[in-house]
Amino acid sequence: MFKLAWRNLLHERARLIISVGGVALAVMLILLMAGIFAGSEEHAVAYIKRQPADLWLMQDGVENLHMSSSLLPPQVVEDVRGIAGVYQAVGLLYSTGAVDLGETEVYSYIFAVEKGAPFGGPWDLMEGAGSPGIDEVILDSDLAARYGLGLGDTVDLLGKQLRIAGLSEGTFGIATSITFVNKQTLAGLMGVPPDAASYVLIRPESDADRVQVADRLKEAIPEANLMTREAFVASDQEMIRQMGADVIRAMNSVAYVVGLLVIALTVYTATVERAREYGVLKAIGADTALLMRVVAAQAFISSGFGFLVGIPLAYGIGALITTLLPEMLIVIEPDNLLGQVPVLLAITAAASLLPLGRIIRLDPMTVFKG
Amino acid sequence: MDYVLELQDVSKTYGHGRTAVKANDRVNLQIQPGEIVLIMGPSGSGKTTLLSMAGLLLSTSSGIICVLGEQIDHASASHRAHMRLKTLGFVFQSYNLMESLTAIENVELVMNMAGVRGSRAKERARELLAMLGLGERLDHKPADLSGGEKQRVAIARALANDPPLILADEPTGNLDSKTGQEVMELLCCGLGRDQGRSIVIVTHDHRLRSIADRVLWLEDGQLSETDGNYLPEMT
Structure with missing residues (x-):
């Protein structure tokens, strides 16, 4: 048949x-x-995936990057750096807000790390500075090009005029973009101390046992929540x-x-x-x-x-x-x-x-x- | 003796009450193995209804139908379908071939339905079509065949499962007289009577009287024997 x-x-x-x-x-x-x-x-979850941080420390009770608010005490980053087996630790300030591009506003995930931090900034820089200075911003290159913006132009972010210091790639989504600013600038806009961190991105030493490092971190900073990168990504995806x-x-x-x-x-x-x-x-x-x-x-x-x-x-x-x-x-x-x-x-x-x-x-x- | 087909007091009434129409009225018919029977009659006399009941396509209002000695008029639909497939072959006025299949595939199809597949089915289909003079037209689709060729494919299909009884409804109705005569001689002589197969033909075509063993006349739903030499008006 x-x-x-x-x-x-x-x-x-x-x-x-x-x-x-x-x-x-x-x-x-x-x-x-x-x-x-x-x-x-x-x-x-691109930012989490692209950073070489195997462990993420955040405020107790927080399990996500998005739709949550995390703030850690200023000394936490230094505390983490003092833990055996930790190779690098970077304090990250994170917020969200609209980038005013003149013709339109685009919702943005805003990331800020200390100037000169070993990671935490754009992973694919197309043009300009990879680490924004005071009142500077790194925008996505496609987003900037769409609205005729380039290095040296200014945009409004969280009510403050910022100069475009760099253009990154792979940081523009359907309804959101990823924007990098100076940590001091973002701290000022958020009303928190400049050395405060929403999250601490932790990179263990290459030969260190990640589980042991994690255990030490949990013991040393019990009032915070520690997650592996994979778990953090999975939690946000879910x-x-x-x-x-x-x-x-x-x-x-x-x-x-x-x-x-x-x-x-x-x-x-x-x-x-x-x-x-x-x-x-x-x-x-x-x-x-x-x-x-x-x-x-x-x-x-x-x-x-x-x-x-x-x-x-x-x-x-x-x-x-x-x-x-x-x-x-x-x-x-x-x-x-x-x-x-x-x-x-x-x-x-x-x-x-x-x-x-x-x-x-x-x-x-x-x-x-x- | 078992008849190939036997109808005992078979009646068929369409509708109910005052609008009821009796298409067949207490019809009795026995078909012997190898017998060729012509059923003639005017339009609307109930020929097609009779053939449909004999072909297990239409249920009776009353009476008994036996095929190869088995009473079948009250059998389930699936059993009647099985009986149609295995014991009956149909030849229709309008051929009713599958337009998407070639001549050989049309013949193979009914064998496949009966569980015969592969080279066995193909070989038998090829053989039948060759016997009917279509050896060179095996892979032609119905649209590429003449009326006579289509009817020969239909005959090959009717014979494919080697049924003991063929029922033909106006088989020459769409053919010119010469082609019609050729086709019916092939069906009735070479592939019918000579192989012990019975054939019941419903037709208006007087010329087919010469190949029939018996000619029956159906009028007002009632069947009667005739010698075939004199037939009432067909209109």
């Missing part, structure tokens, strides 16, 4: 193209939406997923419904148009189960091809979007691809059921109508 299903599809190529195209479109939409979400998630889960679920549902409707309608139309042929099959001895297998085979072939076409389409369109809009980081993960397979199988099976009533009611007597 597979051959009949296959030939039926090939016999109506226009319908096959519409069917495969519809499924491919739905698959592409699902993958792109998930990719955009994964991209924004990646952007949100929070972002929870925040966006409803939105992404709604968007995916729309794409799934589009896919379901396309498959269902094409399968149903194909069945209706071939009703006479199915009637003939019924007349010459096919039972309903066999006819359903033909219909289901057509649906699964269409959605299988749609899936295969949808994947490169998603990658291609994703690459095009990223080229045109650098802030749109789209991450299509293999796990996500595989995750769509059972969903697609389920909606294809559901679509196959739509013509079931039609098949059952088929009157084999149609064969006698000349």
Whole structure:
């Protein structure tokens, strides 16, 4: 029966193209939406991932960078540096706020470390200074270029005019950017002492046992929370997923419904148009189960091809979007691809059921109508 | 003796009450192995209804239908489908081939449905089509075949599972007289009677009387024997 299903599809190529195209479109939409979400998630944890700090110290009760407020006492950074096995420790001040670019405002994650800190600044500097001085800022290069800004221009951040001292790359997301400022400047804007830190980024000595260092840190500073980089990233990703889960679920549902409707309608139309042929099959001895297998085979072939076409389409369109809009980081993960397979199988099976009533009611007597 | 097909007092009524129409009224019919029977009658006389009941496509209002001695009129839909597949072959006026399949694939299809697959099915389909003069047209789709060729493919399909009984509904209805005669001679003589196969043909075509063993006349839902030399008006 597979051959009949296959030939039926090939016999109506226009319908096959519409069917495969519809499924491919739905698959592409699902993958792109998930990719955009994964991209924004990646952007949100980019700073944590890009810093060479294996351990992060933060205020007790805090487990995230985003949507939380952490402030550690000023002497904590020095305390950490005194712990055996700690190679480097950098005090980080973190805030969020809108960067006023003249034409528009862009929400920004704002990071500040002491001038001359071994890390904590931009990881991919395109132009200018890598460590901003007083009243200076490092902006994303794509963001600056979009609004005609360059080195020496000024932007307003948290109500203060700052001069652009450097331009970084990979620091512009869909709705947010990553901005680096001088720690003293940010401390002034936040109203905290200049040596205060929201987090302490800790790099153990290369030959030190990370677990032992962590234990020592917990013992020496029990009033703070210590997390590994991996745990900190996972915690932020989980929070972002929870925040966006409803939105992404709604968007995916729309794409799934589009896919379901396309498959269902094409399968149903194909069945209706071939009703006479199915009637003939019924007349010459096919039972309903066999006819359903033909219909289901057509649906699964269409959605299988749609899936295969949808994947490169998603990658291609994703690459095009990223080229045109650098802030749109789209991450299509293999796990996500595989995750769509059972969903697609389920909606294809559901679509196959739509013509079931039609098949059952088929009157084999149609064969006698000349 | 077991008849290939036997109808005992079979009636079919459409509708109910004052709008009821009796298409067949207490029809009795016995078909012997190898027998070729023509059923003729005017339009609306109930020929197609009779053939549909005989072909297990339509349930009876009353009466008994036996195929190869097995009473089948009250069997389940799936059993009747199985019986149609294994014991009956159908030839229709409008051929009813699968447009997306080639000639050989159309014939193979019913064998596949009956569980015969692969080279065995292909070989049998090839052999049947060759016997029907379509050895060179195996890979043509119905759209590329003439009416006579299509009907020959339909005959090959009807014979594919080697059924003991063929039911044909106006098989020459869409063919010119010469082609119609050729096709029916192939079906009835070479592949029918000579192989012990029974054939029931519902037709308006008087010329087919010469190949039939018996000619039956159906009028107002009632079946009667005729010698075939004199037939009432068909209109």
